[in-house]
Amino acid sequence: MHGSKPGMPATNDQSEAGEVFLELTKSICPTCRRTIDAELAARDNRVFMRKRCAEHGDFESLVYGDARRYLEIQRYNKPGDRPLELQTEVSEGCPRDCGICPEHKQHTCLGIIEVNTACNLDCPICFAESGTGAAHNGDGGFSLDLDQVERMLDAFVAAEGEPESIQFSGGEPSIHREILPMLSAAKERGIKLVMLNTNGIRLARDAGFAPALAEIGVHVYLQFDGFSDATHIAIRGRRLQEEKRRALDACAQAGVGVSLAAAVERGVNESEVGEIVRFGVEHPAVTGVFFQPVTHSGRFLDFDPLERLTNVEVIRALATQLPEWFREDDFVPVPCCSPTCRSATYALYDGDDLIPLPRLVDVDDYLDYVTNRAVPDLEVKEALEGLFSASAAGGTERTGERLECVACGVGLPSELQEVAAKGFMIVVQDFQDPYTLDVRKLMKCCVSEIVPDGRLIPFCAYNSVGYREQVRESLSGAGANGDAAGNGSNRSTTRAAEAG
């Protein structure tokens, strides 16, 4: 996994022929987390990040599986919108001043609140390093109270005006005693899409839970990694197929929309991605699937940074496993963040055939921000920007309206506009980790962790740079009663320390 030993001269015997240097950026050392330079280079039509820590040596990691596409889709890089309020000042430079600092290029499309560190599972893969033991419930962990969460929601509203979407996460948020009032508090603040990120165990076991979510108007983001025992054991440590089935049926019965969220790891479950989509389009509760190549932060399995999964490999697996439905170019780079971070598609499905939306509308005519031509139809462009955004989920009212607008704009008959409005969303999102972190992408990140002191910390910085550990430490044990919330006094001191 690691390259040469500390202090060794950089190796020159490795031929660099056939490698194209693309750009210089900043990253962090995966071992000590200090900020270091990083080079991106194309080799064998793939993009790699190479970096060197003076103390911990060379690191190289795959960041995008298709160099040609990596370069081509930069035109999808939508100019960012600044948030209404900033929380920090620039002092040490990206990624040490989160957030959001004045150098950040984008507002927050999706806010995340982790309400606890406790969980009812101990998954071998967990970037949040949550679990069942005392370390996550007692002194080592935290559990926010409703008051804290309300102040965090207020900070989010202050920064965004009318926030698009929020996800409650953890830990396992469904086991928090106050989760329902927390979800209601988000709804009451006018946040359009309120999601609960859950493993589904409470949905499966507590018959009252799904109806309660339905009443508040919550969309469920359900961990769903596949079907085989091997997948469940490897990623979750337990067979959960029956719980997932019951959770989904409870949601269907209560009328709660569900996005399936699959953590995908090479050699574990990438062979199941097609089957997950096939299952999803058939299940009455499921309105979309999010595929996330595993973030190698927190707890993760042994992996090879040079052969890790990126969006490209997941999309390729979908196209290979469902050739009658998908091709690689059916997945559109999402323009609100860096275009290589997230790709998405919508699919019209009538119970028999499935047609990806980009086959019906030339998305490139609308979402090309570099050549910047006059677009055919501004309403369609706006609808597409809303659909291809980190704030979107399948099956919601807004998504339906936007799909209908696009369907109408490209001249589909009204009957098909109705089919289109129910479009099934598929997202592939490669979150960055300490191996792949690129500040150039991070500076446009639009997924933020909202933390109790009111900062909005870009998700990939939160998981990679050290913010997660700091926040957990400041909230855990004796300090876990929200002293830090709201007053802002510790903003300058809670920057990620240079570890190591």
Added chain:
Amino acid sequence: MESISLDALLGDGDLASDDVKACCAAIYESEPVAWLLGGQLHPGGEALTRRTAQLAAIGAGDRVLDVASGHGGTARLLARELGAKVVGLELGAGAVAGARAATAEAGLSNAVEFVEGDAEALPFEAGEFDAIVCECSLCTFPEKVTAANELARVLSGGGRVAIADVTAEPERLPAPLRAAAARVACVADALPADGYARLLEDAGLEVTMRESHDHALAAMVDRVEARLRLARMLRTPQTAPYRTQIEPAIELARLARRAIEDGVLGYSVIVARASG
């Protein structure tokens, strides 16, 4: 003009050459076909039209002929964005009327006019045009040598002609794509890129540039295929008459897609220049 159903696209009758031209022109006016093409009447859409115009070095004040101008989108683009004086030639009367109306509405009537006529007997004087664009239409002309000679005749000294067209290696095309039914969809009567270049050179022009745009054709075939599948999803009385034709049409589109991937079918822009 009477709207033509998918029958015309999918029927297996053998069409005489005049019928083919008329049928082609009429088909592109018909509602189902316009719908299948999703508003983009030639591969690459406006982006490729701009590229084609750039390769033909079309600039302000140039007199430009747009052969098979359809509803006039390209003609208007050349006038609006490049300041050219454009004449659109079109065989279909309905299309000419539609093009004139759309052009008047766009306020471009002083820069763009439309003439009803046949590309194989151009109703223009020799040397009338500085540039000619011919998008996705030469492949459908049965008398290509005549058409190429006509293009060369009306071009001024130093004038440029840009052909953007479907390329094919006919002997390697699968049989269904070679059939007459496919001809109206611009496939079976197409030439290899070399063939178009030779046509232009035989007409006395010098070929200066060739550019492959196979991807644009693939995107168009995909769009048609997707819309045929949408039509199949649509179970309304209006679609009932087409239902039996949709499956073979989808099959045809898939054959075309495979042929593009195999390099048997493609799309190219070829530019040639008149001496002088």
